[in-house]
Amino acid sequence: MQTPPTICAISTAQGMGAIAVIRLSGSQAIAITDTVFRSPKAGKMLAAQKANTVHFGTLHDGVKEIDEVVVALFRAPHSFTGEDVVEVSCHGATTIQQQILQLFIQQGVQLAKPGEFTQRAFLNGKMDLSQAEAVADLIAARSEAARRVALQQMRGGFSNELAHLRDRLLWFTSLVELELDFSEEDVEFADRRQLFALVEELDDHLKRLTDSFTLGNAIKNGIPVAIVGHTNAGKSTLLNTLLNEERAIVSDIHGTTRDVIEDTLNIEGITFRFIDTAGIRNTTDEIEAIGIERTYAKIGKATIVLLMLDARDSNEKIHEAVSSVKNKMTSQQKLIVAVNKSDLLTADELAQRFTPDEFSELAGTDAIVPISAKQKTNIQSLTQELMNTVNLGAIDNDEVIVTNARHYEALQQSRNGLQRVKQGLTSGISGDFLSQDIREVLDYLGAITGQISSNEVLGNIFKNFCIGK
Structure with a gap:
């Protein structure tokens, strides 16, 4: 060579x-x-x-x-x-x-x-290969959580877990392929019941890894928080308060924010990406209408939706705001309701009014927090509720968290392969077809760590590194 x-x-x-x-x-x-x-x-x-x-x-x-x-x-x-x-x-x-x-x-x-x-x-x-990719993630880490996850992967936590899964599956496929050499004797070396149990166990394990990608991607790129609500609810004021700077224009005029404004804030080692959106209302202004459409689009992409309500709004307006936002959300998203200008009501009025009993749409929300964005009242409680939506236990316990989209795709393909293996075992297909499905799963898992890779994949991965690393 x-x-x-x-x-x-x-x-x-x-x-x-x-x-x-x-x-x-x-x-x-x-x-x-x-x-x-x-x-x-x-x-x-x-x-x-x-x-x-x-x-x-x-x-x-x-x-x-x-x-x-x-x-x-x-x-x-x-x-x-x-x-x-x-x-x-x-x-x-x-x-x-x-x-x-x-x-x-x-x-x-x-x-x-x-x-x-x-x-x-x-x-x-x-x-x-997964450790090499973690090097780039460690260099680019913008928060303590991102650093810890990247360091854990760089030290081989993810690789070791995948290697263990591959070894167990490889043992069974070896037995299945050994049967092909004795096809005339009609012998069975691999116990199909044990193989089915193993496949189900591995599928549960891979599901946990793929489920962690939501958290991992958020940690790596920042957790997107869409601040939404009616015009003049205080969304821009809250963004400025959280960032401690005049980032967004604040005015009593309705429809001041017409486009999306984004900025990041690190809270206790977790990066949150706050997105101030155009206020939701019926409007004939073409530009404002485009901004409202973008608001709905951002709701669909956010991990956390922070709905701003004005404590003085009518019941009808609150019903409309909550229902219109929840209709754009999925079950995986978190909803936190911030009741702004709460200093204008008494504590008893707030406690009696903003409840699921009063507004059925508030049922199932992750938190309802009374605040005053202008007076900076109860902002710490709001940031704590944001932190509560993050699975810090997985980070603190050094659990394997998937942060890479390429790894996530390979894990999804592996799970699809395992489903085919289970279907094959249920229908009693021959060992050669069963072995082929298992081999596909092994290939997808191997692609994550680079045991099976192409020059094109390697080129795409390393071209995104900085020079000198």
Whole structure:
């Protein structure tokens, strides 16, 4: 096999900083660095130094000194990529970074493509594909929850669970295929009842994983919260209060918000993506009508719908607001009702009025919270109700949570395959057809970790990485 070329890239963030790191990986990484590195100790060569050591010196282009640097050595196979790796820490001026990068390129090193270091780690067996994808998720994590989930996956939690499932299924399909070699004797090595029980158990397990994708996707991309309600209910005021800035225009004029306004807020390590929408009402204004249509569209895409009611509104108007919003929701979505301007009513009036007994449409809501967005009253209780909709127990217990759409699709296909296996066992199909269905399930599970993958899949995954990782 042809030896892959040595590659290099700046691994720290773009721009100027105190220090920067230029990473090299490949069989010639140490030898090439030796040609431009000079140690204060005469005759000291990096090639003669031990692995996992750091060395101070200077880099030269043959004419002038470029910078004082610290060089870290990692030798194959005990490195991130599984190859010889050199990491050069230099001063963070962009001109210095570019000069050092050009210096290595002039010595024959190739500029790394996005994700090429991690791709080499995968190809060299340092991690599987799901762990490699978790590296990108960890870099992009915008909240503590996203960091924890990505770190758990990068450490192999998801991979280990899938490997256990595949091993159990592989054992049974091996027995089924062994029967094909003795077809004339009409023997049965695989107990069909045990196989059926195993398939049901695995299906329950995969269902739990696919169900976790709703939470995982929300943690990764932020939990979308659609703030909806009639005009002048206080939606924009609430958004500004939550974000602690004047993000949306607030006015007593009805229909001020005509388009969707979005911003994010981190609450106790969870990122919520708040979406302020146009107020719901009958209107002849064409532009406002488009905004209201977008409001209904956002309701369908939100994980949490935060319905704003005005405490002073008539019963008819409240009935209309709640029913129109609930008609656009699914059973999987959470509904929190925020009764705004509650400071204008007494506590007894609020307690008696905003109940399922008074408004049957409020039955089944996840919470009803009286607030005053303008006075910033009871906002903490509202944010706590938002937190209550998140399954923090799964995160705190380090349960496997699926965050990747590619993994979710493969798990869904695996479940479909298991359904075919169950149908085959029920109808008593022959072992060769049964084995084929089981093999399909194994292939889908293997595609998640990269045991079965194509160059096209790998290219699509690693092209989204940042350069230098």
